[in-house]
Amino acid sequence: MSRQLHLLAFGHVPGALTGAWRLPEVATDRRSLLQRTIDTARVAEAGLLDAIFFADGLNFGPAGTWPHKTPDDFEPLTTAAALSTVTERLGLVVTGSSQFQAPYNLARQLLSLDNLTGGRAGWNLVTSFAQAAADNFGTRGVVAHDDRYRQAEETLEVVRALWDSLEEDAVIADAERGIFLDVSKVHRADHHGEHFDVTGPLGARRSPQGQPVIFQAGSSTAGTDFAARHADAIFTGHPTFERAQEFYGRITGQARDAGRTHLPIVTPGLSFVVGSTDEEARRIEEHLAEAFIPEYQAAWLQEVDIDVTGYPLDGPVPLDRFASASEKHHTALAGYRHIAEGSATLREFLYRTISAFGFRVVGSPERIADEIQHWYEDGAADGFILQAAVVPDQLEQFTQHVVPILQQRGLFRREYAGDTLRSHLGIPAPANRYTAAR
Numbered sequence: 001m002s003r004q005l006h007l008l009a010f011g012h013v014p015g016a017l018t019g020a021w022r023l024p025e026v027a028t029d030r031r032s033l034l035q036r037t038i039d040t041a042r043v044a045e046a047g048l049l050d051a052i053f054f055a056d057g058l059n060f061g062p063a064g065t066w067p068h069k070t071p072d073d074f075e076p077l078t079t080a081a082a083l084s085t086v087t088e089r090l091g092l093v094v095t096g097s098s099q100f101q102a103p104y105n106l107a108r109q110l111l112s113l114d115n116l117t118g119g120r121a122g123w124n125l126v127t128s129f130a131q132a133a134a135d136n137f138g139t140r141g142v143v144a145h146d147d148r149y150r151q152a153e154e155t156l157e158v159v160r161a162l163w164d165s166l167e168e169d170a171v172i173a174d175a176e177r178g179i180f181l182d183v184s185k186v187h188r189a190d191h192h193g194e195h196f197d198v199t200g201p202l203g204a205r206r207s208p209q210g211q212p213v214i215f216q217a218g219s220s221t222a223g224t225d226f227a228a229r230h231a232d233a234i235f236t237g238h239p240t241f242e243r244a245q246e247f248y249g250r251i252t253g254q255a256r257d258a259g260r261t262h263l264p265i266v267t268p269g270l271s272f273v274v275g276s277t278d279e280e281a282r283r284i285e286e287h288l289a290e291a292f293i294p295e296y297q298a299a300w301l302q303e304v305d306i307d308v309t310g311y312p313l314d315g316p317v318p319l320d321r322f323a324s325a326s327e328k329h330h331t332a333l334a335g336y337r338h339i340a341e342g343s344a345t346l347r348e349f350l351y352r353t354i355s356a357f358g359f360r361v362v363g364s365p366e367r368i369a370d371e372i373q374h375w376y377e378d379g380a381a382d383g384f385i386l387q388a389a390v391v392p393d394q395l396e397q398f399t400q401h402v403v404p405i406l407q408q409r410g411l412f413r414r415e416y417a418g419d420t421l422r423s424h425l426g427i428p429a430p431a432n433r434y435t436a437a438r
Contacts, residue, residue: 005376005411006233006265006383006425007403008093009044009395011037011052011079018354019293020390021070033072040395041083044090047399048413050424051091051122053215053235053385054079058100059132064299064309077109084117091421093122093215098155099148100128100137104198106155107162110212111204119209119420124235125216127152127223130303149222154193156214156230161189163211164432165201187434209420210429219247228254232427233265235385237358239338244268244359244380265425269358270372270384274397278363285362288389289351297350304332313347355387365401372402373411 021028044052054076061069076094084092092113096106106123114121127148128134134142143151170185189200216231218224227234228251238244248266255263273288275281298309305323317340323333336353343349352360361371375381388394406412417423 003382004413004426005372005406006267007047007049007412008051008053008091008267008383008385009040009049010269010385010387011040011054011076011083012387018288019068019291019296020288022291022293023287023391025391028070033070037074037079038083038086041087041090043393043396043399045087047395047403048416049090049386049399050383051093051120051421052080052083053093053122053124054095055124056095056097056126057130057133058097058128059130059136061132062299062302064302065296068293068296077113080121081113081116084113084120089120089416089419089424091120091122091213091424092117093124093213093421095124095126097126097128097133098152099126099143100133103155103158103196104162104200104202107159107202108204110159111163111202111207114207114209114212115204119207119422121207122213122215122233122421125152125156125214125231127218132303145220146222149218149226151195152226153230154195158189158191158193158196158198160211160430161191161433162198162200162202163206164434165189165203166205167432167435168206171205185434206432209422210432213421213425213427224251224254227251227264229258229260231264233267233425235267235269237269237335238380239335239359241359241375241378241380243338244375245378248380262428265382265427267383267385268375268381269355269387271355271358271360271387271389272368272394272398273362273389274365274368274394274402276364276401278367281362281364281367284389284391284394288391292351292354294347294350297353298346301336301350301353304336306333306336308346308350311346313350314345317341317343317346317349358387359384365398365405368398368402369405369409372406373409376411 020026041052056076080092080094110121110123129142131142165187167185170181172182173180186201189198191198213232214230215233215235216227217235218227219236234251236247238247251266252263273281273285275284294313307321308318311318319340322337339352340349343352361368388398403412407414422429
């Protein structure tokens with residue numbers, strides 16, 4: 001299969017981020033919030049996007065953010081299951097933590113979603129660094145960075161073993177003898193490791209795409225090593241083309257060194273504001289900026305060891321308030337420091353962090369398409385996870401005006417080639433380990 005551009009959409013509720021709920025055109029009643037979540041999925045599918053991607057946080061965030069937040073933090077897997085009933089082909093990628101969620105539950109929930117959606121599920125495997133999240137799951141606390149990745153290795157091994165519990169031809173459905181399964185093709189995991197003891201088997205057959213697609217966002221040394229060996233797709237964030245290109249070359253090189261013949265797809269985050277012209281896009285951006293709550297953003301950054309709360313918003317960014325190093329999130333610190341060094345004021349820095357530490361473009365459909373093509377063709381990305389601005393219907397504007405340009409340039413599909421997430425991404429199904437061994 002020839003290489004093609006991949007586009008996914010963040011599945012956050014429009015209006016939930018950075019104070020956009022303050023805008024008069026953004027309704028915040030329960031019915032409107034639910035409907036916009038559904039509309040986001042429908043727009044993404046109408047635009048032939050690969051998937052909708054649900055990030056997650058297992059806590060309500062630092063207390064300083066609470067006055068400014070909308071309390072609609074939907075759990076990803078439940079949300080994806082609901083959206084599967086209003087979509088037919090769109091992939092559904094959900095976040096699950098190897099640190100705080102048991103492998104058996106993860107395997108069962110994800111394979112259930114994959115089967116019930118006809119093979120459209122993906123798992124964004126995260127290792128969870130927030131102390132506030134740890135406080136919600138017992139007394140163990142946050143595990144050291146590299147230890148979290150060792151646990152993630154074991155979690156993934158257990159989950160994949162459970163997904164292989166039933167071989168493809170395990171079902172014989174012999175009504176005359178009353179035998180539904182060939183038990184010689186039903187397998188226990190029988191895993192006894194450092195962190196988990198899991199027997200199995202899992203009581204579900206493989207999905208139409210074999211197994212859910214594995215996404216991963218590791219960018220530290222341990223994280224890139226893990227992602228290069230295991231991820232089908234990598235979610236990352238880089239504010240500049242040069243940094244993205246360096247990461248792309250490094251991660252694909254590591255994957256080759258690991259002996260992989262099918263390299264992981266690299267999909268950085270891309271936030272955008274699109275208008276019919278560059279000038280119109282800038283006006284929309286200015287409108288969005290009117291609703292921005294810098295106090296919210298400053299409080300949220302405390303979760304990544306950056307504490308700039310209380311400093312003058314129109315003064316310089318206090319770089320000494322950034323942790324010099326972190327066991328929890330190496331890449332986030334480096335990315336935010338890079339943004340800070342290029343910001344004239346603290347207010348500007350905080351506003352620029354609404355797209356995390358990823359790439360942001362404001363402009364006409366042609367300008368946005370040009371940037372996407374540049375990153376894609378010049379070795380910085382295989383595609384993007386799109387974070388649309390809130391108004392006016394920015395994801396729909398993207399699918400109606402940017403996607404056709406990408407199609408005209410031969411970069412993006414004109415129709416879905418298949419029904420599964422793997423078919424959209426061009427990722428082969430893994431063989432069942434027991435069948436392969438036989």
